[in-house]
Amino acid sequence: MSRRDFLKTGLMVGAGLGLSSILGKDILSSAGIITPKRWVFLVDTFKCVGCGLCVRACKLENEIPYDVPVTRTWVERYVVKKDGTVLADSPYGGRDGYLINNPQGIVVPQEDIAKAFFVPKLCNQCTNPPCVQVCPVGATYQTNDGVVLVDRKWCIGCGYCIMACPYGVRFFHPVHKVAEKCNFCYHRITKGMKPACEDACPFGARHIGDINDPAHPVADIIKTQRVSVLKDEFGTKPSVYYLGYDSLIR
């Protein structure tokens, strides 16, 4: 091969590779062939009855010690009295459900209740996750499908992420001694299953979906109905949306 030929073919191959890498992605994604997955979660607080089966399933599925008061997901109870007092509690994360009408240990007579409801909470898998920003060793990170994970081998247990999270969803794992949090059951959703909490919920209060899949019912609800996120003012852009949001929810 002469030097002239070598340069010619080299240039052509190079240009071809460059073009295809630039065009390929755009064309495919605009034609709807490649859409990056982005996991979102929808919580319907109207449907939650406070049975706590989700918390129980989450603990068993994700190997969080059962009798230690830490959970990846939990259910809060809000009882508002007619005089305006708000009683909110979540004993053991609502793991055993709510059997007695005694928010914060105070028995409220039925006629005094203005409103009462349950709010399931879990990691919001923020688009701008503060926990990822503050992690000094790259142990907390965000995958391309929007889920924030913790690398147990690399976490040094400094606790910055626990301090940084405005939602208080993080804790130290009592066994592994590293930062722990909900990860949408990443091992299940990547196999086409649903998270353990969603499967355990008999009332359909929890749903996972892909916001970039227009056919997905969860994406449809989030795009077309009146949903809200927690602590919007923090600018973290959560991926967990709430139907039946109430300004009392903290």
Add this chain to the structure above:
Amino acid sequence: MKSHLLRPLYVVVALVAIIFIARVIVVPSDFGVGEKGYMYGWHRKANEDEWKAFKVKFKNRDFCKDCHVSEYDSVMKSPHSIINCENCHGPAYEHPEEPPKLIINKEREHCLRCHSRLPYKQTERADIKGIIPDNHNPDIECVSCHNPHSPKGDAL
């Protein structure tokens, strides 16, 4: 320059070299290769697969259906069809290999999660048929009278 001035410099250079060599050995090759660079992709890419390999424990009612057809059918006809089998029977893990037999949760408190009456009108809890635990046969397991697979039919 005299050598006693250079000698500490050699030590420093050697230390820096050792640090760089150690870094090459210690830092895995997939560290910080995420598409978002060092902002949100500063991690070991391999850890994503480690999480994907985490063991699934809850297998769902479709997994139970194949072997326990009659039990599956009976519960699917009842109002309890919305409850996954494993919520009461425990996670299946690798059943029937491990564990060979699942432990059924027959605790009264397990039923009361939904069936203890709470006057919260704004939730669906108020619509569930409920009891006041202290008044309705306290200390007796619900399953001794009620069949959880057909709670409507066999109640005493």
